Amino acid sequence: MIYSYYPGCTLKTKAKELDIYARKSLEALGIEIEELDNWQCCGGVYPLAKDEIATKLSSIRTLNQAKELGRPLLTLCSACHHVLTRVNNDMKTNGDINMRANNYCAFDEPYNGETQVIHFLTLLKEVVGFDNLAKKVVNPLKGRKIGAYYGCLLLRPSNELAFDDPENPSILEDFIKALGATPVVYPFRNECCGGYISVTNKSQATKNVDKIVASAKYKGCEQLITACPLCMYNLNENAGADKIEVKYFTELLAEALGVK
Amino acid sequence: MKKDMELANEVIRISGANPIRCMKCGKCSASCPSFNEMEYAPHKFVDMVVHGRIEELMESKSIFHCLSCFACVERCPRGVEPAKIVEAIRVVKQRQIGENYLDANDIPAIVDEQIPQQALVSAFRKFKK
Ligand code: SF4
Ligand code: SF4
Ligand code: SF4
Ligand code: SF4
Numbered sequence: 001m002i003y004s005y006y007p008g009c010t011l012k013t014k015a016k017e018l019d020i021y022a023r024k025s026l027e028a029l030g031i032e033i034e035e036l037d038n039w040q041c042c043g044g045v046y047p048l049a050k051d052e053i054a055t056k057l058s059s060i061r062t063l064n065q066a067k068e069l070g071r072p073l074l075t076l077c078s079a080c081h082h083v084l085t086r087v088n089n090d091m092k093t094n095g096d097i098n099m100r101a102n103n104y105c106a107f108d109e110p111y112n113g114e115t116q117v118i119h120f121l122t123l124l125k126e127v128v129g130f131d132n133l134a135k136k137v138v139n140p141l142k143g144r145k146i147g148a149y150y151g152c153l154l155l156r157p158s159n160e161l162a163f164d165d166p167e168n169p170s171i172l173e174d175f176i177k178a179l180g181a182t183p184v185v186y187p188f189r190n191e192c193c194g195g196y197i198s199v200t201n202k203s204q205a206t207k208n209v210d211k212i213v214a215s216a217k218y219k220g221c222e223q224l225i226t227a228c229p230l231c232m233y234n235l236n237e238n239a240g241a242d243k244i245e246v247k248y249f250t251e252l253l254a255e256a257l258g259v260k
Numbered sequence: 261m262k263k264d265m266e267l268a269n270e271v272i273r274i275s276g277a278n279p280i281r282c283m284k285c286g287k288c289s290a291s292c293p294s295f296n297e298m299e300y301a302p303h304k305f306v307d308m309v310v311h312g313r314i315e316e317l318m319e320s321k322s323i324f325h326c327l328s329c330f331a332c333v334e335r336c337p338r339g340v341e342p343a344k345i346v347e348a349i350r351v352v353k354q355r356q357i358g359e360n361y362l363d364a365n366d367i368p369a370i371v372d373e374q375i376p377q378q379a380l381v382s383a384f385r386k387f388k389k
Contacts, residue, residue, distance in 0.1 A: 014376040044382035045328060048347040050276040055385065079378055156330035157341075166334050192293050192329035199370055199383035200324065200362060201297075208293055229376040237374050 003118070004071040005033040006062055008080040009041040015077070015229035021250035022076055022120060024259040029128055029136060033074060036065055042083040045196065053100045059087035060101050064111040072116040074123060076250070078228035081119045082153035082161065088113050089160050119154065119163065120250070121171050121227065130178040138258035140180025147221030148172030148183060149212065149246070150190045151231045166190065172225065175249065179256040188215035193234040205238040213244050225249040264312035267352070271309055275348035277341040279306045288332035288342045297325040302332045302342035309345055314352070323350040324361050324387065354389040362387035 011019035026033055040058040047055040063084065066073040075081035090097045092113030102110040124133060150169055158166040169190060173183035193212060194205030212235070216224055223245045226232055235246045254260040272279065282303070289301035300308065300322045308317055317323065323346060332342040353359050362383055371380070 008378075009381070010376045010378040014374065015378075041377075041381060043385050044378045045385045047385065048328070048344050049274045049351045051274055052351075077378070079382070152327075152329040152331070156334045158334060192327050192331070194293075195327050195329065196379055196382035196386055197325070197327055199375075199379050200387060204294070204297055204325065207296075228378075230378045230382070233374055233376050233379060237372065 001032070002071055003031070003033045003074040003123070004066040004069055005035045005074045005076075006039055006066075006080060006084065007035060008075075008077045010229040011077060015232065015248070017251055018076060018227070018229065018248040019250075021248065021254035021260065025250060025253045025257055028254075028257045028259045029133070031123070031128070034071075036062060036073075039065070042080050042087075044079050044083070046083045046086040050094075050097075053097060053104070056087045056090065056097065056101065057105065059084050060091065060105060060111060063088050063091070063113075063115045063117070064105070064107050066115045067111060068108075072118050074118055074120060076120045076227065078151060078153040078226075079230065081117065085117045086160050088115060088117055119227075121154075121175065122163070124175060124253075125171055130174050133175075134178040134180070137178070137180055137256045139256050141252065141256055142180050144181040145184050145220055145222045146176045146181045146252070147186055147216045147219070147224045148176060148189055149193075149216075149224045149226045149231060149235070151226065151228055152190065152192045152195075154227065155190055172249065176225070176252075179252060181252075184216070184219050184221045186215045186219035186221060188212040193231050194238065195230055195234070198230075198234055198238050202238055205234050206240050209234050209238050210240045210242065213239055213242050216244055217242065223247060225252055264314065267314040268309055268312045271314055271345065271348045271352060274351055275341070275344040277344040277348075279309045279340060279345060281338045282306045282310070282340050283338055285337060287335050287337060288340070291331040291335045293329060293331065294325045294327055298322040302346065305345050305349070306340055306342055309349075314349065317349045318353045322346075323353060326350075328386070350386070351389070354387070360388040
């Protein structure tokens with residue numbers, strides 16, 4: 001099985017580590033991926049307005065391309081995963097959006113949400129298996145106290161994302177355990193860092209980030225991991241006086257697998 | 261009054277949400293990370309749409325403080341989906357000429373070395389039509 005990989009624009013620029021360590025790790029795990037040709041940016045946020053079709057088209061083209069290749073679509077950035085999953089859901093369940101988008105795109109066959117969108121973490125959990133992953137670890141991250149920062153886009157709304165329990169998620173903690181480190185659960189791990197608000201209102205993002213960092217440190221986290229370049233930016237660049245080290249989860253994975 | 265309800269119906273249509281279902285429990289606002297920034301908290305948005313008070317919402321900066329974090333959507337016990345209502349009001353506002361909240365000319369002053377493309381793309385999707 002080959003997975004069609006959708007890196008998204010930020011993984012080619014500011015978040016190269018997220019991408020590079022993912023590729024190295026997958027190679028070590030024997031999972032084959034192929035980057036989609038000519039993919040376009042998904043837009044970063046899911047267009048909530050029911051009458052917005054144009055802003056969903058880039059995602060629909062991506063999804064249809066994977067369908068034509070007969071492959072699942074592998075995502076890595078939280079935001080890409082969120083947008084592609086929700087647009088796919090629209091194509092499955094919203095007759096109006098489906099009809100308009102298909103009229104416009106005029107693919108050889110209409111696209112009706114056939115593609116399976118799978119996040120890298122779900123692939124680790126369900127295809128590789130965390131037990132199996134633990135066996136492939138050559139540098140266990142022993143003694144490290146790591147907090148998972150989920151943010152919002154992977155988890156909510158859970159009826160569409162169906163990623164994990166939205167209030168008490170565990171996939172990243174299980175991942176941390178598989179790498180030999182100690183996961184630290186803290187209350188603000190699924191609260192928003194502010195997302196795009198840091199473009200128009202930095203101080204608002206700082207207020208959110210400060211609560212997250214304080215919550216993580218209080219519970220004893222030495223380091224946080226994330227799957228989202230915007231979370232990374234906000235946690236690093238928009239924190240107030242108190243900071244915490246943040247890494248992409250793929251970097252830890254590569255480190256544990258000995259391919260960093 | 262007629263115009264107010266027409267606007268409210270437009271917001272309901274664009275959002276696909278159903279504000280009438282709200283039972284005023286306030287859980288959405290209690291969950292909202294932007295509560296302190298907002299003149300009208302999410303439960304208030306819902307109530308004001310029911311009562312056709314759209315123009316007041318369109319004039320409020322509250323519509324630009326929502327993070328689309330979907331905490332309100334996740335936690336509402338009645339499936340009202342307040343985030344979609346906030347978005348619909350922002351959309352109705354910004355579809356008017358000259359009402360974009362973010363302009364490309366604002367960007368050079370905002371960007372720093374580290375800002376990810378994702379932040380800019382997302383902000384333009386939210387704050388410019
Ligand atoms: S979510 Fe972000 S990184 Fe991903 S493709 Fe869309 S805009 Fe680019
Ligand atoms: S950047 Fe914020 S909005 Fe995006 S996933 Fe992270 S927590 Fe959520
Ligand atoms: S989506 Fe907006 S209104 Fe809802 S909880 Fe998040 S910030 Fe508040
Ligand atoms: S959580 Fe739902 S039911 Fe409760 S006040 Fe908010 S919108 Fe109304």
